[in-house]
């Protein structure tokens with residue numbers, strides 16, 4: 001099994017290029033079922049994307065990945081389509097459940113494996129099914145599968161989500177895309193990745209309008225051919241490397257991004273004393289010695305993302321005083337805490353809140369990665385720790401971070417995979 005070795009305390013400088021967003025690409029790939037031929041640019045070549053590609057091929061789409069160009073070309077010739085997402089392809093990558101909305105609206109039926117729980121929580125799909133039922137789908141659960149049918153097609157409806165879910169909003173948008181008539185979705189998730197999905201669907205001929213958390217979708221009757229879409233940058237990857245820069249950077253620059261998308265994170269880092277210059281499409285982080293404590297709660301966009309909680313916690317170990325971070329989205333997302341403590345962090349968990357007393361001097365240790373973002377927090381801890389850190393089970397990292405070692409090595413980090 002592969003491991004990462006990091007010799008910490010090395011000051012980093014240079015430029016880090018940010019890949020396309022994994023979480024925007026996944027629903028857009030699910031949406032290609034609705035098209036005939038599309039070209040997607042700026043695709044991150046990470047494991048989750050390849051799993052989704054496998055799923056689309058299984059369903060019957062033709063997929064051509066141009067690795068050197070980060071481009072995927074997809075054709076749906078509408079021949080030999082299987083309206084099935086098997087367990088083996090959904091169990092490792094929950095976003096597989098997103099093909100449900102597309103298959104159901106286009107082919108009037110779908111059988112999708114229930115994704116089940118994962119390291120960070122139980123992760124139910126009740127909100128996805130709630131929206132699809134409102135659109136007229138008949139749904140039953142049998143042998144671990146969601147079996148959905150809409151014999152006469154889906155019908156537009158008024159749907160108010162009882163709570164905010166990224167995946168459920170995406171599945172509902174996909175299902176409403178070619179439902180008959182108008183759908184109004186309320187209390188939607190408004191993550192930039194959802195906005196990117198809507199941009200893609202509107203290119204495809206959709207009529208989707210957004211106003212805050214209210215989305216209006218007019219059923220599309222004619223899909224446009226041969227469209228091309230460039231996926232937005234990965235704001236979570238950017239946030240991760242911004243925190244790395246705050247921890248050990250001398251001068252690190254990020255270009256070709258849109259700083260407005262992560263304005264909240266920029267403000268939080270500035271409040272923590274990080275020396276940061278932000279422009280419209282670039283950010284520069286300078287050596288930041290005096291990190292201040294802060295209290296944060298994870299919440300849906302535009303608030304602080306749960307996907308950056310573990311990484312920010314590493315920065316909090318460097319802060320003077322006691323910081324708190326409350327995890328309000330997932331019930332089991334503090335798996336990195338015992339590992340950070342083994343590296344010398346002073347962290348206590350009380351209910352949903354981690355209390356971090358700083359500053360702590362971290363020292364290298366052999367640690368175990370448990371999920372995608374927890375893994376990368378251990379990389380950040382390894383970069384700032386004294387001596388050597390060995391990270392096990394790094395396949396989690398490969399699910400979501402493109403060229404991680406290469407990007408860090410370019411900035412002079414001492415990191416290698418064995």
Ligand code: UD1
Nearest residue numbers: 023095123124125126127128165166167168306307329330
């Ligand atoms: C997406 C992201 C993930 C991120 C999360 C929250 C992708 C591929 N993944 O995951 O990286 O951490 O948003 O920003 O984009 N819930 C229910 N019932 C449902 C659906 C969700 O109770 O049917 C709950 C979840 O358990 C969780 C909360 O709602 O507590 C938010 O989850 P959701 O926004 O759906 O996350 P995902 O779409 O799975």
